[in-house]
Amino acid sequence: MDGKEERxxxxxxxxxxxxxxxxxxxxxxxxxLTRLLTKLMDEQPQNAVDVIEDISSDVKRGLLEExxxxxxxxxxxxxxxxxxxxxxxxFTRPKDVDHEEELVETPxxxxxxxxxxxxxxxxxxxREEMQRIFLAxxxxxxxxxxxQCRLWGKILGTENSYIVAxxxxxxxxxxxDEPAEEEEREVDTxxxxxxxxxxSTYKPPSVVPKEATGTGANKFVYYVxxxxxxxxxxxxxxxxxxxxxxxxxxxxxTGKLDTPIVSYPPFPGNEANYLRAQIARISAGTxxxxxxxxxxxxEEGDEEDEVSQSNYEPNPDFEGIPAAEMAESLSNWVHHxxxxxxxxxxxxxxxxxxxxxxxxxxxxxxxxxxEPDEPEPEVGPPMFTPISQDAESLREQxxxxxxxxxxxxxxxx
Amino acid sequence: xxxNSLYYSLELxxxxxxxxxxxxxxxxxxxxxxxxxxxxxxRVLFWGKILGINGVYFIAQGRGEDEMKDKKNLYxxxxxxxxxxxxxxxxxxxxxxxATKGRFMGDPSFVxxxxxIHRQGKGNxxxxxxxxxxxxxxxxxxxxxxxxxxxxxxxxxxxxxKSPRGLVQLNRxxxxxxxxxxxxxxxxxxxxxxxxxxxxxxxxxGDWNPAMDYLDALSDDIPKGxxxxxxxxxxxxxxxxxxxxxxxxxxxxxxxPQHGYIYIGDxxxxxxxxxxx
Numbered sequence: 001m002d003g004k005e006e007r008x009x010x011x012x013x014x015x016x017x018x019x020x021x022x023x024x025x026x027x028x029x030x031x032x033l034t035r036l037l038t039k040l041m042d043e044q045p046q047n048a049v050d051v052i053e054d055i056s057s058d059v060k061r062g063l064l065e066e067x068x069x070x071x072x073x074x075x076x077x078x079x080x081x082x083x084x085x086x087x088x089x090x091f092t093r094p095k096d097v098d099h100e101e102e103l104v105e106t107p108x109x110x111x112x113x114x115x116x117x118x119x120x121x122x123x124x125x126x127r128e129e130m131q132r133i134f135l136a137x138x139x140x141x142x143x144x145x146x147x148q149c150r151l152w153g154k155i156l157g158t159e160n161s162y163i164v165a166x167x168x169x170x171x172x173x174x175x176x177d178e179p180a181e182e183e184e185r186e187v188d189t190x191x192x193x194x195x196x197x198x199x200s201t202y203k204p205p206s207v208v209p210k211e212a213t214g215t216g217a218n219k220f221v222y223y224v225x226x227x228x229x230x231x232x233x234x235x236x237x238x239x240x241x242x243x244x245x246x247x248x249x250x251x252x253x254t255g256k257l258d259t260p261i262v263s264y265p266p267f268p269g270n271e272a273n274y275l276r277a278q279i280a281r282i283s284a285g286t287x288x289x290x291x292x293x294x295x296x297x298x299e300e301g302d303e304e305d306e307v308s309q310s311n312y313e314p315n316p317d318f319e320g321i322p323a324a325e326m327a328e329s330l331s332n333w334v335h336h337x338x339x340x341x342x343x344x345x346x347x348x349x350x351x352x353x354x355x356x357x358x359x360x361x362x363x364x365x366x367x368x369x370x371e372p373d374e375p376e377p378e379v380g381p382p383m384f385t386p387i388s389q390d391a392e393s394l395r396e397q398x399x400x401x402x403x404x405x406x407x408x409x410x411x412x413x
Numbered sequence: 414x415x416x417n418s419l420y421y422s423l424e425l426x427x428x429x430x431x432x433x434x435x436x437x438x439x440x441x442x443x444x445x446x447x448x449x450x451x452x453x454x455x456r457v458l459f460w461g462k463i464l465g466i467n468g469v470y471f472i473a474q475g476r477g478e479d480e481m482k483d484k485k486n487l488y489x490x491x492x493x494x495x496x497x498x499x500x501x502x503x504x505x506x507x508x509x510x511x512a513t514k515g516r517f518m519g520d521p522s523f524v525x526x527x528x529x530i531h532r533q534g535k536g537n538x539x540x541x542x543x544x545x546x547x548x549x550x551x552x553x554x555x556x557x558x559x560x561x562x563x564x565x566x567x568x569x570x571x572x573x574x575k576s577p578r579g580l581v582q583l584n585r586x587x588x589x590x591x592x593x594x595x596x597x598x599x600x601x602x603x604x605x606x607x608x609x610x611x612x613x614x615x616x617x618x619g620d621w622n623p624a625m626d627y628l629d630a631l632s633d634d635i636p637k638g639x640x641x642x643x644x645x646x647x648x649x650x651x652x653x654x655x656x657x658x659x660x661x662x663x664x665x666x667x668x669x670p671q672h673g674y675i676y677i678g679d680x681x682x683x684x685x686x687x688x689x690x
Binding site for chain 2: 047048051055083084085087119120122123124125126127128129132153154156157158159161163251252274305367
């Protein structure tokens with residue numbers, strides 16, 4: 001009997017020891033162990049003995065959080081909630097849409113079909129993201145009344161990325177013109193009539209004029225957004241000076257359109273202009289199509305000097321080239337976008353020729369810049385140069401043909 | 414990324430623009446399982462793709478008991494047949510850095526050649542000795558994979574712990590970084606032998622845990638800004654992209670233990686980075 005009493009007493013003593021509140025944290029061991037074992041009973045994790053210490057510290061942390069919840073929750077709007085709200089709008093249909101089946105050609109190409117083919121090439125953004133982008137493009141078309149629109153692609157940036165859409169706007173749009181169009185040649189004249197210091201006769205080279213919207217490098221208008229669902233921003237049209245500067249620098253995009261571009265040689269413009277210049281260069285250099293797919297639009301009254309090569313349309317007689325042949329050589333693929341000349345434009349502009357020495361230099365530049373870099377091919381107008389000719393001017397092979405599945409073919413630049 | 418999570422994690426990194434086709438994904442799922450069994454790996458990861466001019470290499474990595482030291486890399490051209498890559502030794506790294514230029518060719522037996530001319534001057538007649546260094550593309554592949562792992566492999570803090578025996582292992586109680594933690598670059602660590610254990614001040618070491626903090630944080634990388642941290646996929650997934658090696662993408666879903674990294678790119682380092690920032 002004594003032994004039992006002793007054991008009961010020592011158990012009671014131990015229990016009161018466990019119930020003593022710790023001086024530091026006001027918890028006691030008894031309650032903590034109770035909670036810990038309850039948690040283990042409820043959750044029954046695997047290999048509990050290995051992770052027991054972590055579970056114990058979790059339980060302790062859990063207590064602290066409970067004590068702090070006496071404050072009211074502020075209605076915080078986190079970034080993802082904001083975005084979800086915006087993206088929800090993508091999924092709503094406007095109520096006044098005619099429910100008749102419209103067989104009119106929609107300005108958008110079949111994006112799900114496109115994303116399937118691109119997926120075969122290993123290029124894509126994931127099916128959900130593509131779906132969101134498709135809805136955002138639809139929204140863009142409806143809000144801006146675009147004639148044609150397609151997804152150009154995505155450019156990654158450090159803080160945010162850009163999703164770029166290429167569009168054809170109806171009518172001439174001169175609304176966004178750079179104020180730097182007219183070169184300000186202010187000559188500092190000193191108003192005093194005493195001896196004037198000799199004036200420098202240096203005149204900076206005249207600015208190459210921008211191409212009009214709808215032609216050359218400005219043939220398409222580009223819209224960007226950071227995430228599908230956020231509003232689209234129209235990019236300003238590109239000027240030749242920006243293209244030449246962009247050829248000389250390499251900068252990573254940050255994701256904000258108004259970031260200044262600090263570089264040497266200095267880039268005239270901010271990130272929106274740099275983005276537009278890069279888009280123009282990429283489009284001009286890499287957009288290809290199977291040979292014969294496009295043909296030049298016949299226009300009346302073509303002058304010999306200015307062959308209007310910027311208009312092309314899908315060739316109705318195009319029968320398709322068998323896939324094996326397409327994958328075999330690069331000469332079956334041609335560029336269908338005008339090449340950007342060294343000057344920064346697609347059509348060469350004869351800047352003001354000065355008399356004297358300079359006319360010779362201009363004359364030389366004249367000959368160099370009159371022809372695009374690619375020599376005249378035997379087939380078709382210079383615009384549809386096969387891309388096999390690119391290899392002559394560039395050192396490395398720039399196009400790679402890959403065969404995706406047995407039924408699909410694609411070209412990866 | 415872990416082969417078990419391949420079917421959903423590829424979507425999460427698709428924001429970088431590179432995805433695997435359905436055919437490749439299904440082939441990988443079966444072949445990686447076989448690989449794990451044949452080589453007796455404890456975990457097998459799909460490491461990524463290196464795009465060559467005429468072909469593409471798929472790289473897998475198998476991990477043994479110690480996640481940092483027992484690593485084996487394998488490559489395949491068709492997602493089904495895998496070949497072991499030799500471990501990269503210092504001499505191999507040196508050879509490769511001298512001899513290789515430009516992009517990967519896509520053919521593992523392609524040989525890069527480089528001629529070195531040593532001048533052995535004795536008196537007035539220096540003799541030119543030509544030494545030709547040849548490097549196969551396979552070696553170049555092994556070295557590139559090793560370098561990318563050493564420089565830009567990322568894990569969230571707490572995902573791998575050092576056991577008392579010194580082995581680096583997966584932390585099974587890791588339940589993810591919180592949203593706030595995932596926005597800070599110092600919660601992401603390089604998965605390699607620590608190079609610069611800076612003595613941090615007592616303020617920084619508030620939450621210091623020797624089992625978790627034995628790796629270098631990304632925020633200590635030079636140049637600053639060589640990582641891009643974004644929340645993608647409707648702001649749910651934290652995606653880190655390296656600007657030093659274009660194509661390395663790391664993803665982590667906050668508050669879940671899902672994380673992983675993948676490299677899909679052309680296997681060349683971006684040496685212009687300081688000018689591009």
